[in-house]
Amino acid sequence: xxxxxxxxxxxxxxxxxxxxxxxxxxxxxxxxxxxxxxxxxxxxxxxxxxxxxxxxxxxxxxxxxxxxxxxxxxxxxxxxxxxxxxxxxxxxxxxxxxxxxxxxxxxxxxxxxxxxxxxxxxxxxxxxxxxxxxxxxx
Numbered sequence: 001x002x003x004x005x006x007x008x009x010x011x012x013x014x015x016x017x018x019x020x021x022x023x024x025x026x027x028x029x030x031x032x033x034x035x036x037x038x039x040x041x042x043x044x045x046x047x048x049x050x051x052x053x054x055x056x057x058x059x060x061x062x063x064x065x066x067x068x069x070x071x072x073x074x075x076x077x078x079x080x081x082x083x084x085x086x087x088x089x090x091x092x093x094x095x096x097x098x099x100x101x102x103x104x105x106x107x108x109x110x111x112x113x114x115x116x117x118x119x120x121x122x123x124x125x126x127x128x129x130x131x132x133x134x135x136x137x138x
Contacts, residue, residue: 028053029072029080037082039066050082057082 029035029052039048039062048062050070056079059070070082 027075027080028055029057029075031072031075034069034071034085035082036067036069039064039068052080055080059084 035050035052035057037050037052037057037059039050039059041049042064043049043058048059048064048066050057050059050062057070057072058079059068059082062068062084068084071085072080072082074081
């Protein structure tokens with residue numbers, strides 16, 4: 001019986017047939033590379049999660065929906081760790097500024113449209129009053 005106690009049936013974490021480590025596959029990102037990304041979600045530890053070529057990148061201090069510039073600091077088997085760069089702050093500031101400009105333009109157009117409607121309503125009212133005065137004179 002001792003003979004069977006040492007027998008190995010394969011499998012285990014190193015066996016590639018069963019989803020073991022995949023160190024030999026090339027990763028789509030490398031340490032030092034920089035990317036513009038959008039944070040799609042937040043992980044359980046509060047890190048932002050972005051994807052580069054469908055490869056998960058954790059970004060500390062990033063919020064969901066944020067667009068930022070990151071630099072890859074570490075690459076592991078199934079994910080990478082990136083950090084926001086100074087250029088990322090500029091990208092975020094630019095996005096906020098563009099959003100504010102767009103909102104201002106939309107507001108200005110709404111105000112202009114409302115003013116135009118008021119002017120048209122006043123003109124229609126004046127025309128109606130003139131028609132009524134003309135009828136009274138006749």
